Amino acid sequence: MSELINNREVHETEQTHRQNMLKEIIKELHAGKSVEEVKARFEEAVGDVTVAEISAMEHSLMTEEGIPVTEVQRLCSVHTAIFKGSIEEIHRSSKPEEQPGHPVHTFKLENREIEKLVNFRVELHKDKFRKSDDEGIIFKLLEDLGLLLDIDKHFSRKENLLFPYLEKYGIYGPTQVMWGVDDGIRSMIKEAKALLSGYTGNREEVVSALELIIKEVNEMVFKEENILLPMALDKLTEDEWVKIARESGTIGFCLAAPEKEWVPERNPEPVDAEAKEAESAGTPQGFIRFETGILSVQQLELIMNHLPVDLTFIDENDVVRYFSHGKERIFARTKAVIGRTVQNCHPPQSVHVVEKLLEDFKSGNKDAEDFWIQMKDKFIYIRYFAVRDEEGRYLGTLEFTQNIAPIRALEGQKRILSE
Numbered sequence: 001m002s003e004l005i006n007n008r009e010v011h012e013t014e015q016t017h018r019q020n021m022l023k024e025i026i027k028e029l030h031a032g033k034s035v036e037e038v039k040a041r042f043e044e045a046v047g048d049v050t051v052a053e054i055s056a057m058e059h060s061l062m063t064e065e066g067i068p069v070t071e072v073q074r075l076c077s078v079h080t081a082i083f084k085g086s087i088e089e090i091h092r093s094s095k096p097e098e099q100p101g102h103p104v105h106t107f108k109l110e111n112r113e114i115e116k117l118v119n120f121r122v123e124l125h126k127d128k129f130r131k132s133d134d135e136g137i138i139f140k141l142l143e144d145l146g147l148l149l150d151i152d153k154h155f156s157r158k159e160n161l162l163f164p165y166l167e168k169y170g171i172y173g174p175t176q177v178m179w180g181v182d183d184g185i186r187s188m189i190k191e192a193k194a195l196l197s198g199y200t201g202n203r204e205e206v207v208s209a210l211e212l213i214i215k216e217v218n219e220m221v222f223k224e225e226n227i228l229l230p231m232a233l234d235k236l237t238e239d240e241w242v243k244i245a246r247e248s249g250t251i252g253f254c255l256a257a258p259e260k261e262w263v264p265e266r267n268p269e270p271v272d273a274e275a276k277e278a279e280s281a282g283t284p285q286g287f288i289r290f291e292t293g294i295l296s297v298q299q300l301e302l303i304m305n306h307l308p309v310d311l312t313f314i315d316e317n318d319v320v321r322y323f324s325h326g327k328e329r330i331f332a333r334t335k336a337v338i339g340r341t342v343q344n345c346h347p348p349q350s351v352h353v354v355e356k357l358l359e360d361f362k363s364g365n366k367d368a369e370d371f372w373i374q375m376k377d378k379f380i381y382i383r384y385f386a387v388r389d390e391e392g393r394y395l396g397t398l399e400f401t402q403n404i405a406p407i408r409a410l411e412g413q414k415r416i417l418s419e
Helices: 002-030 035-045 051-063 069-074 076-090 103-131 135-148 151-168 173-197 203-235 238-251 270-280 297-306 348-363
Strands: 287-290 293-296 310-315 320-323 368-375 378-388 394-403
Touching: 002 035, 103 135, 103 151, 103 203, 103 238, 135 173, 135 203, 151 173, 151 203, 151 238, 173 203, 173 348, 287 297, 293 297, 348 378, 348 394
Parallel strands: none
Antiparallel strands: 287 293, 310 320, 310 394, 368 378, 378 394
16 A cells, blocks of 8 residues: 555656756746747657646646736747657557547547636636726627637537437436536627627626636536546447547637547448448439439539528438538537437427427427527528328428528619619
8 A cells, every 4th residue: 555655656756856857847838938949949858748737837827926817828839849750750649539630539629628718717707806896897898709609619619519429328317417507608609799788887796607607617628627638538439429529620729729620540431330330231223213303312412502591301210311511500500419409409498499489390280480580780580390291191291491680681672683
């Protein structure tokens, strides 16, 4: 036992020494030494370094050395230049999830940026606001919260790419709970922005709202990295991670993007293998005969994708079977939703609305339902149609979504021969 304790103490001492060494080297950089001078000393004295160590070092520079967060951010790219060779080239990790481009690596990369934003910028500006609520600091907080709204992309990738795969392994509860908390954080950020935009002088109300956001965001980062991602790593196959990585760009990234595409060494083209399998079945070259003509699968797909609307179809068992993928989809869809029940594609707070709509369609109480919302410069018209066969049997629901803002803005007339 004593040997184990001694080993642990030695390890902790080494870690502390490395951390201090890293900090001293970066302080030299901030003091004016060249990148090459610092890089050479770094490689000689420290060797390899992990992303976690870099994050801890930057945290220490700000909290213990008093270096302003803006200064650390300004030199962030220089830090990267120094560490890049050590992380990626000298000691490439054998763990796929630690390699740039892997979805877990990207989630954690974003979390580091989210932590910097809430724990330093928002925290710093919140403290200043508590002392003085002048217009300048209100503007900075609005700017911070505007950046933090980017967290929607981080959450959306979890909900629309990662959760569907976990559901395939029978994991539903934790994902639904986390989705609900994600929505709560989204709402908190928007509400805090509204408080600041229409500031009435209630300083403590704003401070409380900001403190709650900081707390909830930090707790979510902890839950993701200590519960969700380890659980996902335990369940998902390498091919499934590849699919998630390749579809991630469809939704976008929060505050930081992967440096490159992740290509596992074992099986670089799992998606192409699927395509070859489909091709061997004759599907892409097949034709579909309709009552009013014949189209190839390619023609049909191109037609659907050129329609100025987004289409999604769920079958009679509420399973998503198809969505169109035009150039500018209004609401993000990823291939991971195919085969997923529509109830699991919506936040827990709105599932009851979906259930009621489907119940009305299935019972025949309704054949269609419309909604419309303003979303920034878009006016979104959302229509749902019950799809029935000739005998009136319910076969599924078609969602039809269109930005009708340009149509609403039309005036006068334009005839076919008009210039």
